[in-house]
Amino acid sequence: MAKIVAVTGNEAVANALRQASPDVCAIYPITPQTDMMQKYASFIANGKVSTEPILVESEHSSMSACIGASAAGGRVITATSSQGLALMWEMLHIASGDRLPIIMPVVNRALSAPLNIHGDHSDAMGARDTGWIQIWSENAQDAYDNTIQAFRIGEHMDIRLPVMVCLDGFIISHSIERMEYLEDAEVKNFVGEFKNFLPLLDLDKPKSYGPLILTDYYHEYKRAQHEVMTKVKNVVLDVAKDFEKMSGRKYGLFESYRLDDADIALVILNSAAGTSKDVIDSFRNKGIKAGLLKPRLFRPFPYEEVAEALKNTKAVCVMDRADSFGGYGPMFMEISSALYQLKEKPALINKIYGLGGRDYMPSHAELVLNELNEIASSGKIRIVKEYIGVRE
Amino acid sequence: MKQKGWKDLPPGSVVLEGGSAVNFKTGSWRAYRPIWNKENCIQCLLCWIYCPDMAIKVKDGKRGEFDYDYCKGCGICALECPGKKGKNAIEMIEEGK
Amino acid sequence: MATGLTLKELSKKEDRFTHGHRMCSGCGAPTVVKMVLLATDYPVIASNATGCLEVSSCISEYTAWKIPWIHTAFENAAATISGVETMYRSLKKQGKIDKDIKFIAFGGDGGTYDIGFQSLSGAMERGHDMLYVCYDNGAYMNTGIQRSSATPLGADTTTCPAGDVIPGKLRSRKNLTKIMGAHNIPYAAQASPSHWMDLMKKVKKAHEFIGPKFMNILAPCNRGWRSQTNDSITLSKLAVNSCYWPLYEIEDGVTKITYTPKDKVPVADFMKPQGRFKHLFAPANEWLLKKVQEEVDKEWEKLKKQAECGC
Numbered sequence: 102m103a104k105i106v107a108v109t110g111n112e113a114v115a116n117a118l119r120q121a122s123p124d125v126c127a128i129y130p131i132t133p134q135t136d137m138m139q140k141y142a143s144f145i146a147n148g149k150v151s152t153e154p155i156l157v158e159s160e161h162s163s164m165s166a167c168i169g170a171s172a173a174g175g176r177v178i179t180a181t182s183s184q185g186l187a188l189m190w191e192m193l194h195i196a197s198g199d200r201l202p203i204i205m206p207v208v209n210r211a212l213s214a215p216l217n218i219h220g221d222h223s224d225a226m227g228a229r230d231t232g233w234i235q236i237w238s239e240n241a242q243d244a245y246d247n248t249i250q251a252f253r254i255g256e257h258m259d260i261r262l263p264v265m266v267c268l269d270g271f272i273i274s275h276s277i278e279r280m281e282y283l284e285d286a287e288v289k290n291f292v293g294e295f296k297n298f299l300p301l302l303d304l305d306k307p308k309s310y311g312p313l314i315l316t317d318y319y320h321e322y323k324r325a326q327h328e329v330m331t332k333v334k335n336v337v338l339d340v341a342k343d344f345e346k347m348s349g350r351k352y353g354l355f356e357s358y359r360l361d362d363a364d365i366a367l368v369i370l371n372s373a374a375g376t377s378k379d380v381i382d383s384f385r386n387k388g389i390k391a392g393l394l395k396p397r398l399f400r401p402f403p404y405e406e407v408a409e410a411l412k413n414t415k416a417v418c419v420m421d422r423a424d425s426f427g428g429y430g431p432m433f434m435e436i437s438s439a440l441y442q443l444k445e446k447p448a449l450i451n452k453i454y455g456l457g458g459r460d461y462m463p464s465h466a467e468l469v470l471n472e473l474n475e476i477a478s479s480g481k482i483r484i485v486k487e488y489i490g491v492r493e
Numbered sequence: 494m495k496q497k498g499w500k501d502l503p504p505g506s507v508v509l510e511g512g513s514a515v516n517f518k519t520g521s522w523r524a525y526r527p528i529w530n531k532e533n534c535i536q537c538l539l540c541w542i543y544c545p546d547m548a549i550k551v552k553d554g555k556r557g558e559f560d561y562d563y564c565k566g567c568g569i570c571a572l573e574c575p576g577k578k579g580k581n582a583i584e585m586i587e588e589g590k
Numbered sequence: 591m592a593t594g595l596t597l598k599e600l601s602k603k604e605d606r607f608t609h610g611h612r613m614c615s616g617c618g619a620p621t622v623v624k625m626v627l628l629a630t631d632y633p634v635i636a637s638n639a640t641g642c643l644e645v646s647s648c649i650s651e652y653t654a655w656k657i658p659w660i661h662t663a664f665e666n667a668a669a670t671i672s673g674v675e676t677m678y679r680s681l682k683k684q685g686k687i688d689k690d691i692k693f694i695a696f697g698g699d700g701g702t703y704d705i706g707f708q709s710l711s712g713a714m715e716r717g718h719d720m721l722y723v724c725y726d727n728g729a730y731m732n733t734g735i736q737r738s739s740a741t742p743l744g745a746d747t748t749t750c751p752a753g754d755v756i757p758g759k760l761r762s763r764k765n766l767t768k769i770m771g772a773h774n775i776p777y778a779a780q781a782s783p784s785h786w787m788d789l790m791k792k793v794k795k796a797h798e799f800i801g802p803k804f805m806n807i808l809a810p811c812n813r814g815w816r817s818q819t820n821d822s823i824t825l826s827k828l829a830v831n832s833c834y835w836p837l838y839e840i841e842d843g844v845t846k847i848t849y850t851p852k853d854k855v856p857v858a859d860f861m862k863p864q865g866r867f868k869h870l871f872a873p874a875n876e877w878l879l880k881k882v883q884e885e886v887d888k889e890w891e892k893l894k895k896q897a898e899c900g901c
């Protein structure tokens with residue numbers, strides 16, 4: 102039986118983590134993640150979960166310890182944001198290269214400099230090439246549900262990869278939302294017992310993790326890693342199906358909102374998608390066929406499916422809450438790669454919005470949709486990449 | 494040896510067989526070869542404990558022959574060998590001579 | 591405690607670090623590892639920082655480790671093993687594991703004194719049941735003999751080369767063993783492979799404490815020290831006998847010298863056979879050689895006082 106609660110995103114995710122009863126958890130504070138792991142520490146202190154904590158001295162050690170713990174053989178979690186994720190960067194590649202299913206919520210926050218504690222996607226976007234599976238979440242419910250599903254995806258015997266569950270800093274992590282919790286027993290049953298795979302603690306079969314591999318085999322190992330990523334999509338969908346059976350909530354590779362017959366569309370991640378949907382509705386009311394695509398699985402990226410979903414549109418704007426300075430926004434690059442394979446492609450523009458927690462307002466979405474409407478009728482693009490919500 | 498393709502590699506590049514380095518012979522690195530003069534040996538086993546390449550065979554606590562498959566010819570054993578009455582039990586000779 | 595510590599008895603044990611590793615001929619590090627593992631009478635799992643030992647002991651499908659072993663990166667052997675140890679404790683508490691297992695991290699001086707210092711300090715403070723072993727060869731050898739904070743005063747390395755104006759390294763070594771002692775861990779010690787019995791006794795002792803332990807073990811590198819392939823044991827003996835590398839332990843905060851050289855030799859005896867100190871024997875650099883001796887003497891006197899007062 103589901104339970105309706107009013108909680109912050111951080112608390113919701115902390116509960117999802119608790120319900121999966123991990124064996125080891127590394128904890129290190131960073132805003133806006135901090136109170137997620139604080140909450141988790143209180144679960145441990147009050148005997149609500151049997152996880153053994155490691156109160157590390159940095160995020161580099163946090164990920165290193167997670168790798169050690171996961172290789173040892175058991176369920177492992179940590180959580181971070183921003184600078185913390187950046188400090189882990191070296192180790193993120195090792196977690197995935199070693200095929201260790203560590204689950205890590207990332208409470209998205211801007212990167213320094215200048216120092217800023219508010220939400221944008223620069224942190225996780227900067228980690229997109231680390232070999233981690235990335236699942237993005239619009240709200241607390243999404244983040245909670247995605248976290249639960251992440252265990253099944255990462256720990257799947259065909260996958261064995263680490264997973265980041267991304268949610269927006271403050272906007273989601275710190276706002277209280279009404280949402281549904283699943284029962285502990287339901288989640289326990291859904292996630293299942295951790296299945297060991299090449300555990301170091303198996304003394305009878307001593308293994309070596311982390312060899313030196315040079316030109317003779319490195320390329321082959323990376324090819325094998327790529328292959329695993331190609332299997333993730335189906336596992337994500339299968340897990341989502343099971344999750345729907347249990348919760349009644351439906352998840353896919355991405356969410357299509359009024360996209361079927363849309364002429365113009367926004368592609369937008371996480372919390373800003375919620376704001377945008379209301380504006381889409383108002384455009385629909387005006388008779389303009391607007392729609393929205395909210396990516397969920399960002400790594401691996403579902404190129405074919407996204408192209409299929411957008412193929413009948415005339416103009417699309419990819420909204421990026423992160424920049425690749427000197428390049429287009431990271432999401433734009435993915436969407437244009439996806440659309441390039443189509444014979445007839447929509448016009449495509451890129452807006453950078455909301456950096457460092459700058460508010461994303463309905464008026465921004467209106468502006469962009471109006472521009473798309475013009476592009477759709479004129480076929481003319483004024484500028485491909487542009488910052489919005491910025492003072493001149 | 495035929496090299497494996499990517500489909501045949503262990504996941505995560507984990508080496509599944511502990512101690513598999515024994516399949517890698519390092520004896521060819523040797524420029525000098527240690528020779529054991531049994532008659533000068535007092536069985537102190539210092540050569541064994543100091544050998545960085547585990548290249549001195551010992552059985553039931555008794556020193557045996559060098560393991561030339563792995564001995565890299567560093568000469569530590571020869572230098573540290575006390576021998577009998579000042580007579581060294583290990584001599585280094587040039588390899589191939 | 592020293593039972594079984596005869597070479598005869600030890601030689602009957604299985605090598606848990608095998609031949610077929612690819613350390614240079616005459617390298618001190620494999621001897622250190624072999625001794626540490628020989629003195630460990632428990633199932634053991636090790637982590638290893640990036641460096642000479644790691645790159646030469648586990649290459650493609652060849653691993654010299656007969657024990658479960660993990661290398662992740664350069665600066666985090668301590669953090670990595672702390673994760674393994676925590677999983678072990680978690681599973682043990684849950685009744686999923688019943689064996690008693692020991693945990694050892696191996697790191698070079700670069701991976702320990704420098705880049706891995708924070709990770710080491712953190713793991714020691716957290717109280718993991720583990721032994722950290724630094725094999726100290728006094729430079730970043732794997733990348734080609736660069737200076738570390740363990741590089742001795744006056745040494746010629748590729749990043750502090752002895753030139754016409756600057757005669758090698760002008761800073762003294764960081765005293766890591768004492769710093770680790772100051773972490774209030776149950777046991778910290780310094781050892782040398784030349785004194786194998788002392789080394790192994792310390793390892794055995796370390797394993798009997800529950801909690802974090804640290805050992806700093808000298809590991810001559812003939813490439814970086816520019817000495818001979820056969821002299822790693824001789825040089826480590828000279829390091830001990832000159833008191834450049836005193837053998838001592840800090841047990842629950844109390845310092846004890848475990849070996850006092852009968853005849854303390856000049857540190858020049860240790861330095862002379864090494865090409866990295868060659869320039870110090872030129873008349874122009876006499877002052878630096880003298881300074882090295884003064885520093886060794888000063889540190890040795892300090893250590894003796896510490897041992898005398900039981901602090």
Ligand SMILES: Cc1ncc(C[n+]2csc(CCOP(=O)(O)OP(=O)(O)O)c2C)c(N)n1
Pocket residue numbers: 639640641642643664665697698699700701702727728729730731732733738
């Ligand atoms: C983060 C990082 N920085 C630098 C390196 C390059 N690196 C690899 S091994 C090494 C030197 C290791 O020195 P030390 O720890 O003293 O071990 P040794 O090789 O001397 O045994 C360096 C600098 C690296 N692998 N990772």
Ligand code: SF4
Pocket residue numbers: 527543544545546547548549559563564565566567568569570571616
């Ligand atoms: S020469 Fe070196 S490698 Fe060979 S047996 Fe003697 S000590 Fe071992």
Ligand code: SF4
Pocket residue numbers: 529533534535536537538539540541556570573574575576577582583
């Ligand atoms: S060191 Fe010399 S005397 Fe001792 S066992 Fe070896 S060969 Fe014999």
Ligand code: SF4
Pocket residue numbers: 612613614616617618619642643646727731732810811812813814
């Ligand atoms: S460079 Fe030095 S430390 Fe590295 S393997 Fe060679 S002798 Fe050993």
Ligand SMILES: [Mg+2]
Pocket residue numbers: 698699700726727728729730731
């Ligand atoms: Mg070194």
